[in-house]
C-alpha cells in the first residue's frame with residue numbers, strides 16, 4: 001500500500017509505525033539536515049528537543065513533505081517515500097499526508113469558518129464524508145478535546161489554547177496514524193499551554209503515535225517515551241526520556257539542558 005516510485009530502492013526491512021532513514025535537507029548550498037534516522041513503534045511518543053536552528057521543525061516538516069527532503073527514505077503508517085529533492089508521485093504524497101496529522105505553533109484555522117466547518121471541511125474534501133458523517137465525527141472530537149459547546153464559534157472568539165485544541169481535533173478528524181506537533185504551545189501563555197498539553201497527554205494515553213517538537217521539558221520527560229536531541233542538523237542523541245534528561249550522553253545535550261533548565 002502506498003509504495004513509493006522514487007529513484008532509489010526503499011529499505012528492505014521496514015517495521016515500526018515511523019521509519020526514517022538517512023534523511024537530509026539542503027536549501028541550495030546550505031545544509032540544514034544530515035543523515036537523520038528514527039524508528040518509532042506504534043503508540044510511541046517521541047519528543048524532539050534542541051537549540052534554536054538545530055533543524056527540529058525542518059525535520060518534522062520533511063516527514064509530510066511540507067518541506068521537500070533532499071535525500072533519505074520515509075515510511076509512515078504504510079506510506080513510503082524515497083526522497084530525491086522533488087515531490088513524490090501524487091498517490092504516495094496523498095497517502096503520506098493522510099497518515100500524518102500536523103499541528104502547528106500558529107493553529108492555522110480558517111478564520112472565516114466556524115469550528116464545525118473547520119473540522120468537517122477536510123473530512124468532506126479528503127475522505128469524501130457526507131455532511132452528517134462529518135458532523136457526527138466533529139461532535140465526538142469536540143468532546144474529546146473538551147470543547148463540545150464551541151461548534152458554532154468562529155476562531156477569533158476562542159482563546160489561543162481553545163484554538164489549538166480545535167486544531168488538534170481537525171487533525172484527528174482524518175484518522176491519522178501519527179500526529180506531528182510543531183511547538184504546539186510556544187505561542188501560548190504557559191498557563192493556557194497546559195490545557196493543550198493535557199489534551200496531548202490524553203492522546204498519548206489513548207495510544208496515539210506522536211512526534212512532538214517542543215521546548216516543554218516537563219512534557220518531554222513525563223509524557224514521551226523517548227527524547228531525540230537535535231543539534232546542527234543532526235541527531236545528537238536519542239534515548240528513554242528519563243535517561244536523556246538525567247544522564248545525557250552527549251556534551252552538547254548537557255550544555256543545552258543546563259541552559260534550558262537553569263532558565
Ligand SMILES: Nc1ncnc2c1ncn2[C@@H]1O[C@H](COP(=O)(O)OP(=O)(O)OP(=O)(O)O)[C@@H](O)[C@H]1O
Pocket residue numbers: 027030032050051052053054055056057058059
Ligand atoms: N526556507 C529556508 N531557507 C533556508 N534556510 C532555512 C529555511 N528554513 C529553515 N532554514 C534554516 O534551517 C535551519 C534549521 O531551522 P529549523 O527551523 O528547522 O530549526 P529549529 O530547530 O526548529 O529551530 P527553532 O527551535 O528556533 O524553531 C536554520 O539554520 C534555518 O535558518
